[in-house]
Amino acid sequence: MSINAAVELSNAHRAVLAAGPVSTVTVSRTVEAGIEAVWQALTDPDQLPGWFGPAEGDLREGGDYTLPTNGASGTITRCERPTNFALTWESMGQSTTFTASLAEHPAGGTQVTLTHVVPGGEHWDRFGPGAVGVAWEGALLALARFLAGDPSAAPEEMAHLHEDEQGRAYIEGAARAWGQAHAAGGGDPEAAAQAAERTAAFYTGQAAPEDEA
Known part of the structure; x- marks a missing residue:
């Protein structure tokens, strides 16, 4: 896989x-596709395996997945x-909440x-927002590639992103950017930076076995 x-x-x-017992982690990206096409990619069980992974269950409001x-x-x-x-x-024994929102971008795309x-606790103290932030940011990258018809969006391809020099730089940069966002959002700057480095190490395969983000 090749990225810039x-x-x-x-x-x-x-x-x-x-702030408080829970923290809110938000990532957004504009993808070059219409809102209906993006909605389908996010919710259609036939499309999800192409960029995210399979989903099973009753995929409608009130259903379990x-x-x-x-x-x-x-x-x-x-x-x-x-x-x-x-x-x-x-x-991992925790119940959190997740929301996806779509809007037509004035300049085109969605x-x-x-x-x-997510709640606070030992995991948050160790990895901060990057644990979920890097994962969801990577998912949006895969979504954008999938909608562009790029086969590298497939989960089995994205799993090797860290093996490429630019891919590794992207992951490390994303982790550190989440550390900066953490500090800007109320976190202790030094602790946020340390958590970001642990997150980067995990997602690039350099983490110690006990460091599971």
Whole structure:
């Protein structure tokens, strides 16, 4: 896979609100496709494997879903085609909330905004927002490539992103950008920077075995 790290890093917009027992992690990106095409890519079980991974279950409002690849599951709590959906995200013994919002961009394409509300605790202290932020940012990169017809969007291709020099630079840059967003959103700057480095190490395959983001 070949990417331009600087360009892809500039395509994502990151925000963190670190306050109280939960923190809000938000990433957005504009993709070059109409809103209906983006909605289909985000919600159609036949399209999801092409960039994200398979989804099983009752994929409608009020239904339960499972993501076999990463082990997450939950309930779809809202579904308003083609602008937004929300769901509970249950993984690693935690229940969090996730929202996807779509809007037509004035300059063309569709702006996709993903918001994940996560609790504090040991995992947050160790990795900060980058644990989910880098993952969702990478998902938006894959979504954009999928909608452009690029086969490198496939999960099995994205899994090797860190093996390429530009891919590794992109992951490390994204992790550090999430550290900066964490500090700007209320986190301690030194702790945020340290958490960002742990996140970068995990996603580039350099983390110690106990460091699972």
